Amino acid sequence: xxxxxxxxxxxxxxxxxxxxxxxxxxxxxxxxxxxxxxxxxxxxxxxxxxxxxxxxxxxxxxxxxxxxxxxxxxxxxxxxxxxxxxxxxxxxxxxxxxxxxxxxxxxxxxxxxxxxxxxxxxxxxxxxxxxxxxxxxxxxxxxx
Numbered sequence: 185x186x187x188x189x190x191x192x193x194x195x196x197x198x199x200x201x202x203x204x205x206x207x208x209x210x211x212x213x214x215x216x217x218x219x220x221x222x223x224x225x226x227x228x229x230x231x232x233x234x235x236x237x238x239x240x241x242x243x244x245x246x247x248x249x250x251x252x253x254x255x256x257x258x259x260x261x262x263x264x265x266x267x268x269x270x271x272x273x274x275x276x277x278x279x280x281x282x283x284x285x286x287x288x289x290x291x292x293x294x295x296x297x298x299x300x301x302x303x304x305x306x307x308x309x310x311x312x313x314x315x316x317x318x319x320x321x322x323x324x325x326x327x328x
Contacts, residue, residue, distance in 0.1 A: 185217065185328055186210075195327070196320035197239035198232045201225055214328050221324050225317035233309070234279070236316050242270050242280050243293060262290030269297040276301055277308055284318040 186209065192202035204224040211217040228236065244266030273281040283296055300308055 185214065187327065191327060192324070195221075195323035196225060196316060197236050198225075198228060200232060201228075201320070217328060218321060218324065222317065222321055225320050226313070228313050228316070233313060233316075237280055237282060237312070240280065240282055240319075242266075243283060243285060243297075244270065262294065265294055266290070266297070269294060269301075273297060273301060277305065279312070282312050282315050282319075284315050284322065286319075286322055 187206070189199075189202050189206060192205055193199065196202070201221075201224050205217070205221050208217075208220045211220065244263040270281050281297055281300070283293055285293060288296075300311060303311065
């Protein structure tokens with residue numbers, strides 16, 4: 185169950201997180217690895233948050249194969265509505281809207297985007313970090 189730093193950075197583009205997860209090896213089992221990864225992803229500095237977000241396409245835009253699979257519930261008509269929502273979000277918070285898209289359809293994603301536009305800056309930052317953590321764990325689970 186040995187992972188490389190590159191594999192971990194593909195899950196979450198935060199070097200401190202990858203190094204923290206690697207420093208715990210060897211893990212007793214898959215659950216221990218996932219628990220350590222989860223704990224290490226629960227907080228991020230502002231530069232880490234910016235770096236992690238830079239590795240994700242805007243929701244509704246097609247990035248790499250991994251992002252395309254995660255955003256499979258977004259159709260072309262929803263993509264137009266998401267583009268407008270993304271623009272409003274970026275104007276409001278100064279960063280891209282990020283959500284764990286896997287397992288969600290376009291209507292749910294749009295509803296979350298609209299709900300989160302009303303968040304305070306601190307509440308939205310916390311939700312963004314939590315969604316990055318969820319995405320990282322889903323990607324890591326697929327590797328191990």
